[in-house]
Amino acid sequence: MNATNFVSRLLFSLGFVAFAIGAQAQMTINGAGATFPYPIYSKWFDEYAKVDPSVRFNYQSIGSGGGQKQILAQTVDFGASDGPMSDDNLAKAPGKLLHIPTVAGADVVTYNLQGSPTLKLDADAIAAIFLGQIKKWNDPKLTALNPGVKLPDQEIVVVHRSDGSGTTYIWTDYLSKISPEWKQKVGTNTSVNWPVGLGGKGNEGVAGQIKQTPGALGYIELIYAIQNKMPYADVKNSSGEFVKASLESTTAAMATAQIPDDFRFSITNSPGKDAYPVCGATWLLVYEQQKDAVKGKKLVEFLKWAAKDGEKMAKDLQYAPLSDNLRERVLKRVDEIKM
Amino acid sequence: MMITPAAPSLAGSIAAKMKPPSRFGDKAFEWLTLAMALAVVGLVFLVGWQLARGSSLAIQRFGFHFLTTSTWDPVAEQFGALPFIYGTVVSSLLALIIAVPLSIATAVYLTELAPVWIRQPLVSLIEMLAAIPSVILGLWGIFVMIPWLRDHPFPFLKKLFGWTPFFSGPIYGVSMLAGGIIIAIMILPIVTSVSREILRSVPNLQREAAYALGATRWEVTRIAVLSYAKKGLFGAVILGLGRALGETMAVTMVIGNTPQIAASLFAPGYTLASVIANEFTEATTDMYLQALFEIGLVLFGITILANLVAQLLLKTMTTKMTSRVAQ
Numbered sequence: 133m134n135a136t137n138f139v140s141r142l143l144f145s146l147g148f149v150a151f152a153i154g155a156q157a158q159m160t161i162n163g164a165g166a167t168f169p170y171p172i173y174s175k176w177f178d179e180y181a182k183v184d185p186s187v188r189f190n191y192q193s194i195g196s197g198g199g200q201k202q203i204l205a206q207t208v209d210f211g212a213s214d215g216p217m218s219d220d221n222l223a224k225a226p227g228k229l230l231h232i233p234t235v236a237g238a239d240v241v242t243y244n245l246q247g248s249p250t251l252k253l254d255a256d257a258i259a260a261i262f263l264g265q266i267k268k269w270n271d272p273k274l275t276a277l278n279p280g281v282k283l284p285d286q287e288i289v290v291v292h293r294s295d296g297s298g299t300t301y302i303w304t305d306y307l308s309k310i311s312p313e314w315k316q317k318v319g320t321n322t323s324v325n326w327p328v329g330l331g332g333k334g335n336e337g338v339a340g341q342i343k344q345t346p347g348a349l350g351y352i353e354l355i356y357a358i359q360n361k362m363p364y365a366d367v368k369n370s371s372g373e374f375v376k377a378s379l380e381s382t383t384a385a386m387a388t389a390q391i392p393d394d395f396r397f398s399i400t401n402s403p404g405k406d407a408y409p410v411c412g413a414t415w416l417l418v419y420e421q422q423k424d425a426v427k428g429k430k431l432v433e434f435l436k437w438a439a440k441d442g443e444k445m446a447k448d449l450q451y452a453p454l455s456d457n458l459r460e461r462v463l464k465r466v467d468e469i470k471m
Numbered sequence: 472m473m474i475t476p477a478a479p480s481l482a483g484s485i486a487a488k489m490k491p492p493s494r495f496g497d498k499a500f501e502w503l504t505l506a507m508a509l510a511v512v513g514l515v516f517l518v519g520w521q522l523a524r525g526s527s528l529a530i531q532r533f534g535f536h537f538l539t540t541s542t543w544d545p546v547a548e549q550f551g552a553l554p555f556i557y558g559t560v561v562s563s564l565l566a567l568i569i570a571v572p573l574s575i576a577t578a579v580y581l582t583e584l585a586p587v588w589i590r591q592p593l594v595s596l597i598e599m600l601a602a603i604p605s606v607i608l609g610l611w612g613i614f615v616m617i618p619w620l621r622d623h624p625f626p627f628l629k630k631l632f633g634w635t636p637f638f639s640g641p642i643y644g645v646s647m648l649a650g651g652i653i654i655a656i657m658i659l660p661i662v663t664s665v666s667r668e669i670l671r672s673v674p675n676l677q678r679e680a681a682y683a684l685g686a687t688r689w690e691v692t693r694i695a696v697l698s699y700a701k702k703g704l705f706g707a708v709i710l711g712l713g714r715a716l717g718e719t720m721a722v723t724m725v726i727g728n729t730p731q732i733a734a735s736l737f738a739p740g741y742t743l744a745s746v747i748a749n750e751f752t753e754a755t756t757d758m759y760l761q762a763l764f765e766i767g768l769v770l771f772g773i774t775i776l777a778n779l780v781a782q783l784l785l786k787t788m789t790t791k792m793t794s795r796v797a798q
Contacts, residue, residue, distance in 0.1 A: 196752075201755075220756065221756070289643060295749040296752060298753075318546065323753065325547075325549075326729070333723050345621075
């Protein structure tokens with residue numbers, strides 16, 4: 133009795149192993165990195181499984197730092213990062229690494245004021261608030277920008293992200309561009325040494341803290357403000373226009389920004405009438421010379437599909453798609469990947 | 472085989488011919504347990520060694536300054552851990568100050584005073600508190616505890632004690648004190664359960680002896696139970712401290728994450744565990760990662776140090792107690 137039991141178990145496990153081997157015949161392409169684009173990437177991988185059932189993507193959203201580290205160590209087939217790689221890190225790569233921009237997002241300035249008015253802010257005011265120079269809501273600078281709004285005699289409680297994030301990268305990149313003082317004192321990074329303010333963990337932490345604290349002000353991702361029905365300020369761009377943050381004004385910023393050949397660009401404070409000034413892209417990182425020809429070919433096919441068809445799904449998930457001119461350049465770059 | 476009739480003289484010779492009982496099982500068991508015990512010690516050393524290896528560059532570059540400076544600037548790659556060390560120690564101590572009296576009082580009630588029918592439900596409820604995931608507690612902290620603290624107890628404390636530096640300055644809600652309170656909630660179940668077990672193990676003879684001397688219920692609890700269980704209760708507190716030092720998620724959500732050293736408990740702070748959780752995933756430069764590893768090493772060191780100090784305290788406490796008995 134025991135013997136039959138054993139045999140049936142053995143057969144069962146053998147069958148299981150055979151099944152697992154069968155599944156292995158399907159190719160798996162591994163990636164790791166940024167958390168910000170994770171929702172759209174997983175949507176892409178899902179949809180792409182219908183286009184090409186022979187490849188399966190395995191993406192781990194471990195953060196941009198991890199994404200850069202793993203692609204440098206070649207433990208994944210592609211990396212993903214919310215900020216472009218630094219020259220130092222690129223120098224460590226065993227081959228030429230390409231930056232492939234995929235989608236973009238915007239940061240908005242949100243706040244907790246009685247009646248939730250839509251404020252107007254300019255670069256000087258934002259920098260002064262985050263440097264701790266404007267401390268009260270009824271500061272002359274703020275009242276001058278918002279003639280119709282009655283601002284209270286209340287302390288501004290600045291809230292920022294405490295965890296390292298692409299959102300912070302975009303935010304500090306903007307501040308560094310518009311304020312020499314910020315650039316010199318603080319700089320651009322996924323997390324920085326903040327002159328003032330409280331730290332909240334994640335978009336939900338910052339949004340929660342702002343909602344709970346009267347007089348609070350901070351930056352969060354645009355999607356997050358929309359979902360939580362939080363007010364956000366129109367920001368004056370470099371052409372002197374007050375622009376509302378939206379997917380369109382983010383794509384507009386990409387269309388007018390100076391984009392260098394290696395795609396390590398920043399679209400904050402972009403020129404152009406309709407460009408929202410506080411936004412940024414996210415990138416996939418792939419080697420120009422692919423080691424595994426079969427895998428490399430599949431990866432290139434996917435990247436092309438993403439740029440052509442994948443981009444159309446961006447808006448539904450509240451990401452700004454690439455501008456047309458940039459998309460053409462990306463497609464050309466993907467063609468240069470060698471097997 | 473031939474079976475010889477058992478004769479008394481033969482029994483001895485058979486016993487002599489028989490092999491002595493095998494000691495192999497005993498030995499194997501001893502080795503096995505020794506290996507297990509060594510593995511645990513080895514694991515501790517391995518963790519320490521890995522942390523030290525991962526942070527060797529940062530240790531070389533910043534040296535002792537890492538522990539004594541307060542700037543944490545990933546852009547300029549200037550790293551000092553002092554505000555984090557301060558935050559970890561202060562928030563943990565606050566948690567102990569809040570949680571220990573509560574826990575021990577609860578344990579005393581449960582073992583000495585409570586009617587029997589209420590004991591089990593209460594114990595289950597307290598243990599359920601331990602099952603709440605840290606992140607859930609943190610969200611509750613942001614959305615429920617913080618606004619309440621900010622509007623009611625904090626202004627009250629400020630009115631009463633605002634003249635001391637500890638309760639001065641603006642009230643944001645998120646603060647060192649809020650961090651301490653949330654840790655207190657998290658360590659309450661473990662300190663209570665362990666204290667309860669210890670009080671339950673106090674022999675009834677102790678209580679009966681005290682009653683026989685005419686002690687009141689309070690005196691029995693104080694003289695016969697608490698004093699007898701002192702050592703064990705201290706152990707329970709240390710267990711709580713160990714957990715408090717490493718608490719991460721919930722603390723991060725309510726402490727304000729500002730690396731500063733402020734006397735006021737209303738000011739935001741930061742802890743060692745929080746900064747690792749916050750910044751590790753997006754750290755891209757080597758020195759930044761190394762500095763975060765060193766933060767881990769410092770936390771590791773503080774935990775070990777706290778345990779060593781506790782052992783020493785326990786030792787002096789025991790010798791004091793025995794010398795009093797000798798008198």
